[in-house]
Amino acid sequence: xxxxxxxxxxxxxxxxxxxxxxxxxxxxxxxxxxxxxxxxQFPAAAFEDxxxxxxxxxxxxxxxxxxASRLPLDDVTTSFPGMPGFLKGEEGPGLPLExxxxxxxxxxxxxxxxxxxxxxxxxxxxxxxKLDWYAALTAHTREELARHPGLALALMxxxxxxxxxxxxxxxxxxxxxxxxxxxxxxxxxxxxEAAGVQDVVRPLVPQxxxxxxYKQLRFPRNxxxxxxxxxxxxxxxxxxxxxxxxREERKGDAPSDHVPIAIDLGLxxxxxxxxxxx
DNA sequence: ATGGCCTCAGTGTGAGGA
Numbered sequence: 001x002x003x004x005x006x007x008x009x010x011x012x013x014x015x016x017x018x019x020x021x022x023x024x025x026x027x028x029x030x031x032x033x034x035x036x037x038x039x040x041q042f043p044a045a046a047f048e049d050x051x052x053x054x055x056x057x058x059x060x061x062x063x064x065x066x067x068a069s070r071l072p073l074d075d076v077t078t079s080f081p082g083m084p085g086f087l088k089g090e091e092g093p094g095l096p097l098e099x100x101x102x103x104x105x106x107x108x109x110x111x112x113x114x115x116x117x118x119x120x121x122x123x124x125x126x127x128x129x130k131l132d133w134y135a136a137l138t139a140h141t142r143e144e145l146a147r148h149p150g151l152a153l154a155l156m157x158x159x160x161x162x163x164x165x166x167x168x169x170x171x172x173x174x175x176x177x178x179x180x181x182x183x184x185x186x187x188x189x190x191x192x193e194a195a196g197v198q199d200v201v202r203p204l205v206p207q208x209x210x211x212x213x214y215k216q217l218r219f220p221r222n223x224x225x226x227x228x229x230x231x232x233x234x235x236x237x238x239x240x241x242x243x244x245x246x247r248e249e250r251k252g253d254a255p256s257d258h259v260p261i262a263i264d265l266g267l268x269x270x271x272x273x274x275x276x277x278x
Numbered sequence: 279a280t281g282g283c284c285t286c287a288g289t290g291t292g293a294g295g296a
Contacts, residue, residue: 120296211296
């Protein structure tokens, strides 16, 4: 089974490219972020004609998350319990939720497509929102794994944090000034991992970015950032057999500014110590 | 090579992205 995540930066603009890639790479389940449309605007036919069913969560022209899958999608969940909302100029609880989280179950595997808030600037209310969003996601993840020990769970998407200095290659992001590299953001990412999910791509792909800004020749200069991840529970991580960051998808006409990340899941049939997931 | 912002709503220009 091949699973992938991709911040597509508008699915209506990218539909041909995305479906071509799914078919070419034999992807079974794709988590998308920044679809930038409502469900009724989603170009569903192109996916369905290629053999994929959809789960779409979009409220307006911003954010938006979705799944495309060749396998049945069950237990579709929009937003996770405790997820904070946001409304410019206002603060406190009860603000409207944005379309940033979508959970599905495929077989016995629980998957989330996540688009973590950007933060905008260290002194912007959006930064507090980002940290609160991380805290709520961490609490939910911890509770979910406590409730279902041994669950194969993966959090996939755009986490908007470069966890290490090697993950930040964009010179416009300055320590002490910029988002994505601040100690509180990095601590929030580490706290999420400590809740019981680990980066299942980095051990197999130690180097490489997943995002390059459209501006200032960032891609030709390879001044990118590694901010898209697949974080898996122990049961999920043990089933990962391969991983790849598809850097080629940043080339050519009308690319997203993010590239897809794909992993293979499988099991050694002779190893009875491992849980049988598929 | 991979090339100097892009997308959306809406029709002029602001918001948002990272």
